[in-house]
Amino acid sequence: MLTVAPPTRLLLGPGPSPVHPRVYQAISQPVVGHLDPYFFQVNEEIRKGLQTCFGTTNEFTMVISGTGSAGMETAVTNFVEPGMKFAVFANGYFADRITEMGRRHGAQIVRLEKPWGESFTGAEAEDFISRHKPQLVAFIQAETSTGCYTPGKGICEAARKVGALTIADTVTSLGGMPVDVDAMGIDIAYSGTQKALGCxxxxxxxxxxxxxxxxxxxxxxxxxxxxxxxxLLLDYYEQAHRYHHTAPVSMFYALRESLAVIEEEGLPARLERHRKNHEAFVAGMESLGTAMYVAGEHRLWTLNTPRVPDGVNDLAVRKHLIAKYGIEIAGGLGPLAGKVFRIGTMGYGSSAENVSLLVDALRDAFAVAKA
Ligand SMILES: Cc1ncc(COP(=O)(O)O)c(C=O)c1O
Incomplete structure (x- = not known):
């Protein structure tokens, strides 16, 4: 077998996103044991960095060994009990995933459905929650299937009035958009490392x-x-440091380094970079005559969903981008298949250079895929 040699890709899809070079360096450092004091020091630094990104003073801030779906399942398995009324604000693919997890945990599900790509007003949240009086409420702050942002204040306020806890999916917002756990009144938020954190x-x-x-x-x-x-995890990470599982130490180094990069840039500056590059991308799409799927005020800065232009084959565009430029973007999911592209401008990948490279590549690809 030869040494692993992945192709060169510019990852501008919905994730994973480009990894910061310092993070690659960190991941190659020697592994220490998962009960080594150095590991717990790294873990403590991660906890502090995450508090900043989440916008919270919550002591109970940690990482789960697993991808974003493990974060989602952690929220569900710890806060859903059989027979509990679980309200889901459903406007995309990942809201359906958390619904399914809730169902498997025996919850009685109620859903406020909206067309994919639309968000929820405070009045809609208030009406729905006061009618159903759930014990637990979930919403997807950054819906990666549509590019729609739901900050969550109205939902959390309404939930609090009926004594319900709130879960927010911040997989595609953490490190790239305001998450503001404390300001929004979110009780539980989870995320993933492979999007705007640059890991x-x-x-x-x-x-x-x-x-x-x-x-x-x-x-x-x-x-x-x-x-x-x-x-049990708290017992391992924070309290007795009792063995629970063998933590993926190298990934902890990676996250620790990406949080150091974020601290050096400063979270406000980082969010502003994401906003600017998103807006530059939107302007680029408009210059190609391509409209965005989501209304302006609800757009994510991390994940963009331009419509597939009339007469253009989306698969042909994606194939051309990979073959000629090594650029990865994604197509739409579910009802948006063939209708939108899903394009990430997040983490280390959110740069003016990447946006102009991509807009030029899309101009070329639209012409080729139309022919
Ligand atoms: C909003 C959202 N939630 C959950 C997930 C699941 O994360 P993972 O694929 O890392 O398990 C994703 C992944 O793209 C996501 O975008």
Whole structure:
């Protein structure tokens, strides 16, 4: 077998996104044991960096060994109990995924459905939640299937009035858009490392606020999942440092380094970079006569969904971009298949150079894919 030699790709799809060179360096450092004091020091630095990105003072902030879906399942398995009423704000693919996880955990699901790409008003959230009085509410802050942003303030306020906890999926917002856990009133938020944090896939940051911690303390039956049980994980990471699982140490180095990069850039400056490059991309698409799928005020800065121009074959565009430029973008999911592209401008990949390279490549690809 030859040494692994991946092709050169510019990852401008919905994730994974380009990895910062310092993160690649960090990941190649020697592994220490998962009970080594150095590992716990790295873990503590990660916790602090994540608090900044999440916009929270939550002590209970840690990472799950697994991808974004493990973060989602951690939220579900620790906060859903059989028979519980679980409300999902459903406007895309990942809302359907958390619905399915809730269903498998025996929740009684109620959903407020919106067409993919639309967000929810505070009045809609208030009306829905006050009618159903759920115990738990979930929404997708950054819906990667559509490019739609739902900050969540109205949802969290309405949930609090009926005593419900809130779960926010911040997989595609953390490190690239305001997440603002404390300001929004979010109780539980999870994410993934491979999007705007600029790391490879493999870890799922999670934060739990005081109301969530109180719920966990009072919970009688243990969560169905042993691996994702937050109480056991807390014992390992924060308290007794008792062995729970062999943490993927190299990925912890990677995340620690990406958070150092974020600290040096400064979160506000980083978010502003994402906003600017997103807007430059939108302007570029408009110059090609291509409209965006999501209304202006609800657009993610991290994940863009330009419509596939009339008469253009989206698969042919994607194939051309890979073959000629080594650029990866993605097509639409579910009802948006063939209708939109999904283009990431996130993390290390969010740069003016990448945007202009991509807009030029798309101009070329649209012409080729029309012929
Ligand atoms: C919004 C959202 N939630 C959850 C996930 C699941 O993350 P993963 O694919 O890392 O398991 C993704 C992945 O793209 C996502 O975009």
């Amino acid at each position: 490879p896939p493999g870890l799922a940051p999670i934060t739990v606020g005081p109301r969530g911690v109180e719920y966990l303390r009072a919970r009688k039956a243990p969560s169905v999942s042993w691996y994702l049980d937050l109480k």
